[in-house]
Amino acid sequence: MMNTKDIEELDIAYISSFATKIDTSWGYLFFNEDQPDYYDANHANISTYTGHYEEIIEEVVTFYQSKKLIPRFYLSHYEEHQDFVDALKQRGFGFEEFASPVQLWTKKVYVKQDPLVSIEKVTKENKQVAIDIECEIPELGGSIRKKAFEQEFQHSGYTHYLLKYNNIPCSTACVFEHERDARLESVATLKDFRGKGLIGQLIHSIQQEVEQKDIERLWVMPINEKVEKVYMKSGFETILTMMGGHAFFGGKSLEDVRKGL
Known part of the structure; x- marks a missing residue:
């Protein structure tokens, strides 16, 4: 059976198949300048909340704006780090939560x-x-x-x-x-x-x-x-539901994208 770490590692490998990945002390920077509107290919993935939040946000905003891309974050395990979400909102980011069911083929x-x-x-x-x-x-x-x-x-x-x-x-x-x-x-x-x-x-x-x-x-x-x-x-079974956060400095919400709006 897969655990959360297995799922996250496979997700990183999946995203890395269509985006360049840069490792950071707090997660990853993904980008693909040929596909600027492809959100999964252009976002900062926060996995460990280390360092000063304002510095992380500034690093991400500067990085993506230098490439003429919309700065955005995908957040995991953020529930106990509401102060980071608050810092994003104060900087002008929109924020939404979303549930991601994880299903395995079991029968x-x-x-x-x-x-x-x-x-x-x-x-x-x-x-x-x-x-x-x-x-x-x-x-x-x-x-x-x-x-x-x-x-x-x-x-x-x-x-x-x-x-x-x-x-x-x-x-x-x-x-x-x-x-x-x-x-x-x-x-x-x-x-x-x-x-x-x-x-x-x-x-x-x-x-x-x-x-x-x-x-x-x-x-x-x-x-x-x-x-x-x-x-x-x-024959797929839902083994867990992972909560995620999406902070965006422009563009559509993931909810609108998934609804085809």
Whole structure:
């Protein structure tokens, strides 16, 4: 079973696959100047609250503004450090809390194969079709997925999948592998094809492939309770819910991004 440290280490490896990481005494600076609107790729990750808060905030603001990026923080284990949150607010940062359920695949679920469904890996030949689908999904960030997808496609840790219904491309997903763990990401279906159980078909196919690899654990972090229940139907179990904080010096809140606003 994964513990909090395992989850955080895999999360750092995941973010590092599409952003440059700089280690600091209090956490990490992540940045990707080619994708300025990709929040996960551009933020300061606070994990240990050491040092003077005002100096940390000034360091982060100066760093990101020098790169013409919006300064933002992702905070973990911040509940006992409300004074740091207060310092951020006094500096003019917006702040929001969010819950991040962590789910592991713990049981197999029988899924009857739909004869109208076909699933294939994304290659150079069908890559643009997969990109077009993901760019139509506001919850994935819309058009910012194009550059992100291209970068993931070049990374050896990713495998992307494309599902067709009645020969029409309509669903995607990808798996990021790190050591003996795998993370399910970018699971999406075009609006006109939802309600047909396609996500279940796609996840089941991925699970079958994962079983054939030297992967110990397959996990996912759903963005809300509704999505969490979808994964439960595919044999995922919520093992814990991690609280996070997002402080931002401009731009949208994560809640608005996840709602596609």
